[in-house]
Amino acid sequence: xxxxxxxxxxxxxxxxxxxxxxxxxxxxxxxxxxxxxxxxxxxxxxxxxxxxxxxxxxxxxxxxxxxxxxxxxxxxxxxxxxxxxxxxxxxxxxxxxxxxxxxxxxxxxxxxxxxxxxxxxxxxxxxxxxxxxxxxxxxxxxxxxxxxxxxxxxxxxxxxxxxxxxxxxxxxxxxxxxxxxxxxxxxxxxxxxxxxxxxxxxxxxxxxxxxxxxxxxxxxxxxxxxxxxxxxxxxxxxxxxxxxxxxxxxxxxxxxxxxxxxxxxxxxxxxxxxxxxxxxxxxxxxxxxxxxxxxxxxxxxxxxxxxxxxxxxxxxxxxxxxxxxxxxxxxxxxxxxxxxxxxxxxxxxxxxxxxxxxxxxxxxxxxxxxxxxxxxxxxxxxxxxxxxxxxxxxxxxxxxxxxxxxxxxxxxxxxxxxxx
Ligand code: UD1
Numbered sequence: 001x002x003x004x005x006x007x008x009x010x011x012x013x014x015x016x017x018x019x020x021x022x023x024x025x026x027x028x029x030x031x032x033x034x035x036x037x038x039x040x041x042x043x044x045x046x047x048x049x050x051x052x053x054x055x056x057x058x059x060x061x062x063x064x065x066x067x068x069x070x071x072x073x074x075x076x077x078x079x080x081x082x083x084x085x086x087x088x089x090x091x092x093x094x095x096x097x098x099x100x101x102x103x104x105x106x107x108x109x110x111x112x113x114x115x116x117x118x119x120x121x122x123x124x125x126x127x128x129x130x131x132x133x134x135x136x137x138x139x140x141x142x143x144x145x146x147x148x149x150x151x152x153x154x155x156x157x158x159x160x161x162x163x164x165x166x167x168x169x170x171x172x173x174x175x176x177x178x179x180x181x182x183x184x185x186x187x188x189x190x191x192x193x194x195x196x197x198x199x200x201x202x203x204x205x206x207x208x209x210x211x212x213x214x215x216x217x218x219x220x221x222x223x224x225x226x227x228x229x230x231x232x233x234x235x236x237x238x239x240x241x242x243x244x245x246x247x248x249x250x251x252x253x254x255x256x257x258x259x260x261x262x263x264x265x266x267x268x269x270x271x272x273x274x275x276x277x278x279x280x281x282x283x284x285x286x287x288x289x290x291x292x293x294x295x296x297x298x299x300x301x302x303x304x305x306x307x308x309x310x311x312x313x314x315x316x317x318x319x320x321x322x323x324x325x326x327x328x329x330x331x332x333x334x335x336x337x338x339x340x341x342x343x344x345x346x347x348x349x350x351x352x353x354x355x356x357x358x359x360x361x362x363x364x365x366x367x368x369x370x371x372x373x374x375x376x377x378x379x380x381x382x383x384x385x386x387x388x389x390x391x392x393x394x395x396x397x398x399x400x401x402x403x404x405x406x407x408x409x410x411x412x413x414x415x416x417x418x419x420x
Contacts, residue, residue, distance in 0.1 A: 005391040007382035008414035013250035015411045019238045019257045020046040020402040021231035025193040028170040030054045031099040033076040038226035042074045046402040053094040083108035091116050102174035111149040120371040122330035132159045132172040156181035164189050164300040176218045177206045185216040191301040192261045200229040235261040239308040240376050242285050243315050246274040247384045249287035264304045268294050293319040297326035310336045310377035317345050319358030326353045336374035339367040343385050364389040369396045
């Protein structure tokens with residue numbers, strides 16, 4: 001059943017919110033669990049739809065698992081995994097299922113994964129993943145929709161990514177953990193989630209040097225063992241709650257966050273005039289009634305994250321002046337703009353730049369979620385719009401935010417979930 005959020009705006013948020021584990025870390029870590037013939041224990045795993053989809057894919061491969069949802073802990077037994085097909089039904093729900101290609105290729109020397117199509121925010125090809133697998137010695141073809149990768153033996157090689165790709169880097173790291181000799185990845189993504197994956201793999205017994213830099217060196221090992229690993233906090237969820245506090249002129253303590261993962265974002269939020277007190281694992285946000293216009297442009301880590309672009313735009317709707325928001329990662333990531341305009345926002349698009357004139361009062365309306373982060377931005381706008389905002393198709397949001405409305409409710413927001 002389709003569901004919507006019904007939000008009554010203009011409530012100041014107050015209190016504490018605990019940030020969940022990072023979805024974008026949990027997904028590659030779950031995929032990595034099949035690299036070991038024993039399994040993996042993951043702590044701080046968010047109970048979100050994308051995680052459930054990845055678990056479904058792992059189940060198809062023969063993984064057995066126990067997900068203690070109250071403790072956010074998953075124990076995985078990957079002793080009887082078989083490299084069967086990952087079908088369209090899985091890939092159409094979640095593109096990140098392509099993260100199984102690397103581990104399947106590494107452990108079984110073959111992978112059959114349905115080829116992903118484009119998605120709402122852009123074409124999102126996987127050519128860079130495939131080219132890198134080929135360099136490691138895999139043959140590649142597409143048959144009846146499936147991407148088929150096969151090899152007799154993977155051998156280390158030099159891989160240079162023309163473009164920074166997060167899941168591409170993760171896939172190739174996982175593909176190369178058993179490859180003969182040394183694999184070098186240049187222009188690797190350095191997102192905290194890539195680092196988290198590398199740290200977990202090293203604990204499992206992988207040999208990876210240069211973690212956290214753009215140049216990774218991986219020396220093949222024979223096998224990986226079962227260990228326990230705690231997923232890092234979700235920096236995107238933390239950023240979303242920071243904006244929620246700021247736009248409602250609230251006072252919110254964001255707990256279980258790693259502020260160093262949010263440097264560029266926090267710096268822009270501070271420039272906007274929001275009061276932030278940053279401690280080791282906590283960020284205290286004190287809203288203000290005047291917001292300054294601030295320009296941003298998205299770029300790979302440590303730049304401003306594309307996954308917080310839509311949410312930051314909502315902050316700029318409250319700014320006293322004009323700001324420019326440039327999207328450099330995905331070609332179609334402004335679908336929230338038309339919906340925000342429906343609420344009364346003044347935003348013009350010029351190519352990949354949104355020109356946001358802040359200060360217009362927003363009034364509640366029916367709006368449609370189009371993708372995960374765009375949905376979050378519509379909820380944020382609803383939190384300070386006058387009257388009632390209904391955000392439809394929130395299944396997009398459920399893919400990546402754990403207990404979003406419960407967390408907002410605890411902070412004093414008037415939000416409820418209803419059938420559509
Ligand atoms: C990951 C994140 C997503 C985030 C994005 C950018 C996960 C599960 N998802 O997505 O939330 O928005 O990083 O930070 O971690 N590209 C190619 N060819 C390829 C691969 C990528 O052209 O083979 C392009 C993409 O179309 C895009 C850019 O490279 O324009 C960056 O994409 P990428 O970093 O790969 O995004 P994802 O890993 O899919």
